[in-house]
Amino acid sequence: MTTGTAATSTLLSAVNQALDDALAANPDVVVFGEDVADSEEGGVLGATKGLSSRHGSHRVRSTPISEQAIIGAAIGASLVGIRPVAEIMLMNFTTVAMDMIVNHAAKLRFMSGGKTHVPITIRMMTGAGLGTGGQHADFLEAWFVHTAGLKVVIPSNPSDAYGLLLSCIDDEDPCLFIENMPLYWTPGPAPVRGQRIPIGKARIARPGKDVTLISYSRQVFDALAVADKLSKEGIEAEVIDLRTISPLDDATLLESVARTRRAVVIHEATRQCGVGAEIASRIHENLHRELRAPVQRLGSAFCPVPFSKPLETAFVPGAQQIEAAVRRTLS
Amino acid sequence: MNQARSLPDAPVLLEIYRRATLIKQNDDRFRAVIQSGKLVMPYYSPRGQEIIPAATSVHLSDDDYICTIYRGVHDMLAKGVTPRALWAELAGRVTGSCKGKGGPMHITDPARGVMVTTGIVGSSMPIANGLALAAQLRGEKRVTIAYFGDGASNIGAFHEALNLASLWKLPVVFICQNNRFAEHTRYESGTSIGRIADRAAAYSMPGEHVDGNDPDAMWSAAGQAIARARAGDGPTLIEAMTFRFHGHIFGDADGYMSKEEKASAIARDPVVLLRRRLIERGMATDAALAELERGIELEIDAALQFALDSPYPDLAELRRDVYATEIQP
Numbered sequence: 001m002t003t004g005t006a007a008t009s010t011l012l013s014a015v016n017q018a019l020d021d022a023l024a025a026n027p028d029v030v031v032f033g034e035d036v037a038d039s040e041e042g043g044v045l046g047a048t049k050g051l052s053s054r055h056g057s058h059r060v061r062s063t064p065i066s067e068q069a070i071i072g073a074a075i076g077a078s079l080v081g082i083r084p085v086a087e088i089m090l091m092n093f094t095t096v097a098m099d100m101i102v103n104h105a106a107k108l109r110f111m112s113g114g115k116t117h118v119p120i121t122i123r124m125m126t127g128a129g130l131g132t133g134g135q136h137a138d139f140l141e142a143w144f145v146h147t148a149g150l151k152v153v154i155p156s157n158p159s160d161a162y163g164l165l166l167s168c169i170d171d172e173d174p175c176l177f178i179e180n181m182p183l184y185w186t187p188g189p190a191p192v193r194g195q196r197i198p199i200g201k202a203r204i205a206r207p208g209k210d211v212t213l214i215s216y217s218r219q220v221f222d223a224l225a226v227a228d229k230l231s232k233e234g235i236e237a238e239v240i241d242l243r244t245i246s247p248l249d250d251a252t253l254l255e256s257v258a259r260t261r262r263a264v265v266i267h268e269a270t271r272q273c274g275v276g277a278e279i280a281s282r283i284h285e286n287l288h289r290e291l292r293a294p295v296q297r298l299g300s301a302f303c304p305v306p307f308s309k310p311l312e313t314a315f316v317p318g319a320q321q322i323e324a325a326v327r328r329t330l331s
Numbered sequence: 332m333n334q335a336r337s338l339p340d341a342p343v344l345l346e347i348y349r350r351a352t353l354i355k356q357n358d359d360r361f362r363a364v365i366q367s368g369k370l371v372m373p374y375y376s377p378r379g380q381e382i383i384p385a386a387t388s389v390h391l392s393d394d395d396y397i398c399t400i401y402r403g404v405h406d407m408l409a410k411g412v413t414p415r416a417l418w419a420e421l422a423g424r425v426t427g428s429c430k431g432k433g434g435p436m437h438i439t440d441p442a443r444g445v446m447v448t449t450g451i452v453g454s455s456m457p458i459a460n461g462l463a464l465a466a467q468l469r470g471e472k473r474v475t476i477a478y479f480g481d482g483a484s485n486i487g488a489f490h491e492a493l494n495l496a497s498l499w500k501l502p503v504v505f506i507c508q509n510n511r512f513a514e515h516t517r518y519e520s521g522t523s524i525g526r527i528a529d530r531a532a533a534y535s536m537p538g539e540h541v542d543g544n545d546p547d548a549m550w551s552a553a554g555q556a557i558a559r560a561r562a563g564d565g566p567t568l569i570e571a572m573t574f575r576f577h578g579h580i581f582g583d584a585d586g587y588m589s590k591e592e593k594a595s596a597i598a599r600d601p602v603v604l605l606r607r608r609l610i611e612r613g614m615a616t617d618a619a620l621a622e623l624e625r626g627i628e629l630e631i632d633a634a635l636q637f638a639l640d641s642p643y644p645d646l647a648e649l650r651r652d653v654y655a656t657e658i659q660p
């Protein structure tokens with residue numbers, strides 16, 4: 001497939017494409033996780049469909065429900081040169097493998113004085129909106145961003161997902177790759193085959209001059225919608241899609257806010273000690289004198305993801321709250 | 332234990348049938364309502380697995396505890412959760428068992444001993460140990476049941492929990508409902524041992540492999556294990572063989588299940604077989620059972636109506652129940 005600006009894809013098929021291309025390009029790439037092989041239908045939502053048939057069931061393996069064993073095996077294999085892409089179905093299930101991720105994957109390079117390292121990619125999906133309740137839809141990224149040694153990538157569209165997943169697989173450090181489940185089927189720009197998107201580089205999704213809306217994953221779309229609405233009143237919001245949240249692209253963020261002098265950070269994780277707190281703090285530290293208003297932070301309500309539909313809808317920050325936050329920076 | 336050798340008498344077998352029928356009819360209705368689009372939720376049908384909790388729960392009272400999983404509506408109904416509380420919760424209404432905040436994967440009803448429903452594979456077992464420990468510490472005769480699937484026996488928590496329960500002789504019964512699948516994975520593809528019951532040997536506890544769809548066998552195995560736990564003799568692992576009639580989750584096309592295997596399981600529908608057995612043993616008449624089934628249908632009608640007529644929780648509920656008292660984060 002060639003670029004073709006009109007070509008569209010979905011997050012789900014972009015992930016599949018990236019894995020397919022990585023497996024084809026490098027015999028050391030292996031994929032494993034629950035239900036990922038075609039004998040188990042290539043994933044509960046089909047993200048890995050066709051991969052075991054094309055690349056062999058020795059390289060694309062379904063596992064038992066054993067998250068510690070999955071991440072442990074990925075770590076071990078990576079120590080001696082294999083490039084595992086481990087899938088932990090839902091982000092909430094990383095909790096069962098936290099020892100492997102936080103005590104081992106993140107730290108082995110440092111604790112070995114650089115003698116070993118862990119080039120693994122851990123894929124997972126999450127996101128509220130599908131009525132899955134308190135244990136299936138959390139955004140826990142702040143825990144991982146807080147941990148030295150891990151990189152955390154969180155794309156919002158197919159083209160970014162493809163390019164970033166390839167970069168994660170190439171990367172010499174452990175990368176968490178967070179997929180937004182409610183966005184899986186949303187059409188978006190198709191990836192350019194083989195094209196990597198660098199880790200740690202944000203994208204300006206919409207240029208503007210009056211306020212910077214900083215976001216990632218699904219909330220990028222909410223920010224864009226609010227920006228379009230405000231534009232009709234002559235307020236031009238710049239929207240930044242972070243794409244990577246560890247390491248953060250300070251240069252892009254600070255350059256934008258230095259111009260607009262106002263910022264709103266939006267994410268689905270709760271505000272409390274969230275990525276938005278880190279970003280707001282960096283902006284204040286660097287641009288204190290330039291800011292026209294304190295940085296605004298929006299996140300989900302400080303409670304477990306509720307099941308009941310009206311609660312679930314109100315739980316996530318919506319367009320109204322984003323708009324109100326923008327107006328607070330303008331008043 | 333003489334209970335083990337005897338068969339359930341007429342009132343007991345009828346009660347098992349009543350509970351199994353409630354589960355079956357309730358599930359049929361849930362699926363129809365979700366299919367119609369009237370309610371939207373992830374739903375894990377327990378159809379085909381009715382006998383296991385029905386034949387277990389007749390040995391239990393409200394004082395006994397259970398911990399179950401996302402596929403647990405059968406366990407809850409068998410333990411006495413009312414269809415009204417269940418339906419209202421599934422509809423996300425404030426009258427539900429958890430004010431609509433937990434949803435289908437987290438039904439909780441302490442008055443009936445339904446203490447935890449988890450969406451995390453393997454997590455019912457360690458918590459069941461704690462409930463059992465509390466009973467042991469207080470010298471109570473309560474027994475705790477941990478329900479879980481075959482796939483869950485491959486997660487670390489299963490092994491840790493069985494070892495601890497055995498070491499501390501906890502009054503707990505681990506009931507593995509082996510429905511042959513873990514999501515899309517066939518039993519043989521995910522589990523290294525032919526029988527999960529044999530894993531009990533590694534933790535020095537009895538391991539029983541039973542036909543979970545046979546009410547006599549299930550009643551007897553559960554009765555023996557529960558009596559053992561109540562007597563202070565420690566835990567038992569029961570592997571109850573069964574089959575999941577529908578896909579993992581409602582709407583799943585279940586292409587990974589063999590059609591013949593599924594058809595033959597459905598042809599041996601345990602609820603239908605139990606009905607036949609009751610009549611064959613002269614324990615009930617067709618008319619009496621039909622009457623019972625009609626009564627259950629009416630109860631479900633009323634529960635559905637109650638759920639749909641109930642209000643949604645107030646948005647203030649987002650701030651409540653996070654802590655004992657509301658705090659400003």
Ligand SMILES: Cc1ncc(C[n+]2csc(CCOP(=O)(O)OP(=O)(O)O)c2C)c(N)n1
Nearest residue numbers: 093402450451452480481482483512513514
């Ligand atoms: C720790 C964890 N990993 C993965 C999942 C996703 N998941 C939900 S149900 C399931 C299969 C469980 O199979 P089994 O234990 O046999 O129970 P069944 O669903 O067949 O009743 C999986 C993998 C989960 N909920 N929790």
